[in-house]
């Protein structure tokens with residue numbers, strides 16, 4: 001049996017370590033015909049890689065590139081260079097196995113990254129089918145002509161993956177804990193679950209439709225509940241997190257998933273990103289609470305009626321207010337995300353968002369405020385910036401990361417307003433300042449232990465932040 005080493009090159013542990021669900025899925029698919037091992041860079045030191053390669057002697061090496069940068073405008077973390085230094089370079093030094101790249105970060109910049117990294121092949125987008133085909137073709141020395149597969153000489157590729165007329169998603173259970181040592185994730189991490197792929201929203205800056213396609217492909221609700229129940233049986237009381245672009249779209253899918261989980265009658269904690277206000281309802285939140293949801297992320301990006309239109313959000317301010325009220329009524333701990341600086345943003349629109357934040361968001365909930373929108377090819381914002389002459393079509397925007405900020409407000413003014421707001425509102429935090437200092441983490445951990453708090457960590461951190469701000473410590 002030929003051997004494949006899959007490497008998770010994501011070493012980021014903020015805001016918490018995320019397990020390699022994509023590699024776990026690939027491992028299940030190719031594991032039927034190949035011997036597979038996953039090296040998980042989140043918790044294993046990349047320095048161990050050469051000895052792992054020497055012992056395992058892989059015929060192929062696949063490296064997953066999830067994060068390129070952290071999308072923070074000031075002092076951005078640029079992960080890619082570290083991946084080259086800590087993973088790619090040592091791999092090339094100790095193995096001549098074909099090196100294959102993939103992953104969501106890679107798929108946003110496939111051509112640029114193939115040029116930057118000395119790899120043999122790259123698989124763009126989801127890879128359950130194409131990666132297996134590539135390995136099979138390499139086994140027999142066949143010509144490589146597979147949709148989504150590129151090499152160093154590829155000049156261009158249509159990165160928009162849009163399967164037509166497919167409504168179901170058939171993927172195996174990821175069984176992440178069978179593929180990697182899951183023990184360290186039990187402390188601060190989550191168990192990732194994907195319920196569908198695709199996104200039909202048109203938010204101008206977003207890569208999700210580019211990466212996953214513009215139509216939803218859904219798994220059966222009962223399968224998702226079974227996957228959760230089985231993992232729960234193996235691991236006990238853990239947090240499961242949905243990694244879908246938006247959780248409650250289509251709404252019936254989300255509701256059905258909750259109903260199936262409720263039927264299992266298991267003690268778990270659930271969380272999700274992407275609560276879309278257009279389809280939030282009391283029925284949905286009631287089901288979510290009963291299923292075990294302990295916290296959600298809500299990403300309206302703005303609460304200015306003008307900006308909701310400019311950013312092509314699919315909901316109105318009224319729907320957003322209704323969602324905020326439902327979240328408070330159902331006492332659902334929520335992390336809110338706002339993106340400031342999109343096309344047309346000015347002082348008035350920023351203040352409109354703040355009006356909403358002050359009046360409708362519980363002070364117990366955290367509000368993340370990001371300055372500037374990271375621009376990616378394949379998005380409408382990219383074309384806006386191009387038309388405004390901010391960059392040329394030949395500029396890659398990969399490094400340094402390019403951020404869009406409306407000329408009607410400019411970076412300095414925007415930062416000044418957000419900073420002054422965050423000084424007055426302890427629950428409003430700039431993305432660039434969102435990593436809690438070690439002392440704050442320590443105090444939060446102590447408070448949780450002493451008071452036996454089971455609330456989400458962000459709420460405990462906000463308590464400490466409030467104390468620090470009131471006592472002038474920050």
Ligand code: B12
Nearest residue numbers: 018022062063064067068069102103104123126127207243
């Ligand atoms: C869910 C999610 C989150 C959740 C994670 C929750 C969790 N439990 O995992 C949260 C909100 C915490 C999060 C945080 C961050 N995220 Co995020 N996240 C996503 C999202 C929406 C889905 C990722 C996912 O799990 N997909 C499902 C799995 C099954 O797909 P996959 O991993 O892509 O794998 C498939 C393919 O890529 C491919 N593949 C993967 N690896 C390999 C390897 C080989 C060899 C091959 C051949 C193929 C292959 O095959 C797989 C199966 O088809 C993506 C956007 C997207 N739609 O992809 C952004 C995304 C990955 N995140 C991104 C970023 C930047 C971040 C943060 C750095 C943001 C921040 N400043 O905090 C952090 C980093 C967190 C960390 N510790 O790494 C960016 C990365 C691009 C970039 N700019 O660098 C993305 C692409 C969003 C974007 N802006 O476009 N994220």
